[in-house]
Amino acid sequence: xxxxxxxFKKELWKQNLRSVGWIGALYLIALIFILxxxxxxxxxxxxxxFDYYSDGLFSGPLVLQYPLIxxxxxxxxxxxxxxxxxxxxxxxxxxxxxxxxSLFHHYLLFGITLLAIPLLITAxxxxxxxxxxxxxxxxxxxxxxxxxxxxxxMTTLFYVVGIFIGMLTGIxxxxxxLTFILLVFPFGxxxxxALNLDIYLVGFSVDYLLTERYTYxxxxxxxxxxxxxxxxxxxxxxxxxxxxxxxxxxxYVAYKVRKLEEASNSIAFPxxxxxxxxxxxxxxxxxxxxxxxxxxxxxxxxxxxxxxxxAIIGYILAEITLQKTWRIRPHVKGFVxxxxxxxxVLYVSFQDGFGYADRVPEFEEVEEVYFGDYLHxxxxxxxxxGENELNSREHSHYYSEGSGMFQSKESIEQIxxxxxxxxxxxxxxxxYDQQARTVSIVYELKDGSKMVRKxxxxxxxxxxxxxxxxxxxxxxxxxxxxxxTKSADEFDRLNLQSYLTDKRVNIVExxxxxxxxxxxxxxxxxxxxxxxxxxxxxxxxxxxxxxxPDSNEPEYIQMTYYEEYEEFTKWxxxxxxxxxxxxxxxxxxxxxxxxxxxxFRETQVNDFMNGNYQSIEGLEQSTVTDQEAxxxxxxxxQTARSEFSEPTMMxxxxxxxxxxxxxxxxxxxxxxxxxxxxx
Numbered sequence: 001x002x003x004x005x006x007x008f009k010k011e012l013w014k015q016n017l018r019s020v021g022w023i024g025a026l027y028l029i030a031l032i033f034i035l036x037x038x039x040x041x042x043x044x045x046x047x048x049x050f051d052y053y054s055d056g057l058f059s060g061p062l063v064l065q066y067p068l069i070x071x072x073x074x075x076x077x078x079x080x081x082x083x084x085x086x087x088x089x090x091x092x093x094x095x096x097x098x099x100x101x102s103l104f105h106h107y108l109l110f111g112i113t114l115l116a117i118p119l120l121i122t123a124x125x126x127x128x129x130x131x132x133x134x135x136x137x138x139x140x141x142x143x144x145x146x147x148x149x150x151x152x153x154m155t156t157l158f159y160v161v162g163i164f165i166g167m168l169t170g171i172x173x174x175x176x177x178l179t180f181i182l183l184v185f186p187f188g189x190x191x192x193x194a195l196n197l198d199i200y201l202v203g204f205s206v207d208y209l210l211t212e213r214y215t216y217x218x219x220x221x222x223x224x225x226x227x228x229x230x231x232x233x234x235x236x237x238x239x240x241x242x243x244x245x246x247x248x249x250x251x252y253v254a255y256k257v258r259k260l261e262e263a264s265n266s267i268a269f270p271x272x273x274x275x276x277x278x279x280x281x282x283x284x285x286x287x288x289x290x291x292x293x294x295x296x297x298x299x300x301x302x303x304x305x306x307x308x309x310x311a312i313i314g315y316i317l318a319e320i321t322l323q324k325t326w327r328i329r330p331h332v333k334g335f336v337x338x339x340x341x342x343x344x345v346l347y348v349s350f351q352d353g354f355g356y357a358d359r360v361p362e363f364e365e366v367e368e369v370y371f372g373d374y375l376h377x378x379x380x381x382x383x384x385x386g387e388n389e390l391n392s393r394e395h396s397h398y399y400s401e402g403s404g405m406f407q408s409k410e411s412i413e414q415i416x417x418x419x420x421x422x423x424x425x426x427x428x429x430x431x432y433d434q435q436a437r438t439v440s441i442v443y444e445l446k447d448g449s450k451m452v453r454k455x456x457x458x459x460x461x462x463x464x465x466x467x468x469x470x471x472x473x474x475x476x477x478x479x480x481x482x483x484x485t486k487s488a489d490e491f492d493r494l495n496l497q498s499y500l501t502d503k504r505v506n507i508v509e510x511x512x513x514x515x516x517x518x519x520x521x522x523x524x525x526x527x528x529x530x531x532x533x534x535x536x537x538x539x540x541x542x543x544x545x546x547x548x549p550d551s552n553e554p555e556y557i558q559m560t561y562y563e564e565y566e567e568f569t570k571w572x573x574x575x576x577x578x579x580x581x582x583x584x585x586x587x588x589x590x591x592x593x594x595x596x597x598x599x600f601r602e603t604q605v606n607d608f609m610n611g612n613y614q615s616i617e618g619l620e621q622s623t624v625t626d627q628e629a630x631x632x633x634x635x636x637x638q639t640a641r642s643e644f645s646e647p648t649m650m651x652x653x654x655x656x657x658x659x660x661x662x663x664x665x666x667x668x669x670x671x672x673x674x675x676x677x678x679x
Contacts (some may be wrong), residue, residue, distance in 0.1 A: 012096075016110050020079045027072050028118035034064045036125045039138055056143040057126075058150075058227035065151075070183070070220055073115055073155045077162025078176045080111050085172050087263045094260060104255050108163065108248070115155045123148045150227055150237070157219060157240050158183065160247040167254035168272060170265035174321070187218035192286045199293040200300045200350055202357040202426060205440070205454035207375045219243075266322050274334075277318040281338055284314025300350070311335075311342065360420050361443050361451055363413040368405050370442035371415050371470070372479075375454060378442050381405060404479035411475045414466075415441065419453065421466040428459040436460065460533055471529045480532075481524045483544060483557055488514040495543040496561065496581055501657045503581045512575065517544075519567040527564065536563035539583045539661070583655075585631045592652040593633075595620040595670065629677045636673075637663035649673070 035057065058065070083089040093103065126144055129135060139147070158179075165179045166172075181188075191210060198206040215221040219240060226233050226240075254269075262268035267276050288310020293303030315335050319328040352358070370378045381404070406412060419441055422428065436457040443451040460467055470476050478484050493508040494516060507513060527535075540561035561568075572578035624630055633651060649670035651663045665673065 024114040031122040057147040073159035074162045081166040164251040195290045203453040208452045280318040281314040285311040363416045368407045418466040428462045492545045500539045519571040523565040589654045591624040636669045
């Protein structure tokens, strides 16, 4: 009997090789093209940018192997275990003199072997290349071993997940779809829930959840972390190794209890059909709520309509999949049950039953706090921490003006007081006040936890008493204007340039740098709270280039040149540089103006700023070319924004350097302009 069983195993092995061997062959060819051939061609190109390969065999153009690592094992699992989904094939295979245990392990090991052989051959080719060529700038023996290990580990994981799903369904197409869904489900459902919470939960920040910190929830989104960042992600590798055995065990158990007659059924186990049905319905409910809510300006009413539409579509699609026909017999009671449960969950969320929106830590609980416009500056700050933490903390504000970490008790108390004021004045949020800003806060608490909040379009008017102490503090000024903490000997030169024309001035003399910096600091330190809220952009930029002898890429502090910098402007005029760079009426070709009518929408302002005049209904539009009129507009212009509380006049300045910029006029100035220039 053992010899007969062995004979069947050999024939089965040959049959598998004939049916799915092409997958392994294509995998090998693709790997050779992506790895050895790409590296060989790079070595022949003297102009190749070798820094692309700084992260070894998973970097640069070699990342093209990522789709193979995910896709090939799933496709293999679908084709190799297809016999479970075809009644005649299932009956034949299970009639062989082999136990289910032997059949399962035979197919499992055959698939792993088919995945390992292309990797092994590719590794041997790369090893030979390393012996006859200088590939040290791309990989060494350690990189090669790590590449082989990680590639085999991740392909095996995706393979056993595909097998597990194959045991739960009776249709190969559904096996492939559900496998990819399961692989990304933890990350995907987190994103979907976060996007919905962002619509109606005050202070919630979807940005925080969508950072790379949550990519570990799926092996697909975590793949780049595992392959490129070895040291910090070893525990991820360990978890994936454990998951291989978990899915192997679950697949084996499911295979043993699976009934043969379930072939061609969408879901092979009756108990899982309800899970599938309500799971699909829930996902479509969230998707519908986000789609309608987001597309209609994050409106809760439209989100609710989206939930209803999404639930109906999701439930119908789930029934079609399970019943395998368009002529479904809907189970109304089941849908009503889902609606009741979903309504309860949404009601608790809408009412903030967990007190999320009103939660503010006491300042004594806070170790340090980030305060700024956008959270990506906070992530940038975190990314700079590491081996050279002190240096990173010092330089983290070079690219993040107005944002930073605050450690003093005074600053922490001021920020928590502002947070409490925002919570108690929710009418100040999502305003169309021209003086409004985004407020992002990250508390790093003494117990090691974090609390993150983000508020869009926070109006200053009702919160002046809370904003003023922060804006007038030295700590905030140094974050808003990092130039205050620097001395002239730290800079190589000062570049002033117009981003509207091609005018440019470079200042390199040390004495002039000192004088200019002193004047600029005096201007900044004399700014009042009210002035900081309405600084006038002059159309000029300043770049202070930092002296970094050991750096290949010069660092710099970039600032906007505001009209309120009187001492700096005076110094520029005394040195004869001001007239060389100032934007004048002679630099303007024409001005396109448009009067927005009563009841205008925010989208109309955005359309005008983007030059889409024709799409704005009822727009009074004209072109100004008279230099006297243009000069008047330049003297009264305001920086264009998409948040306005009253009708206004929009202006699109076209400069002779082919650049364009949008400005606006207040209602009062717009009326004066019409009366003066008959436009």
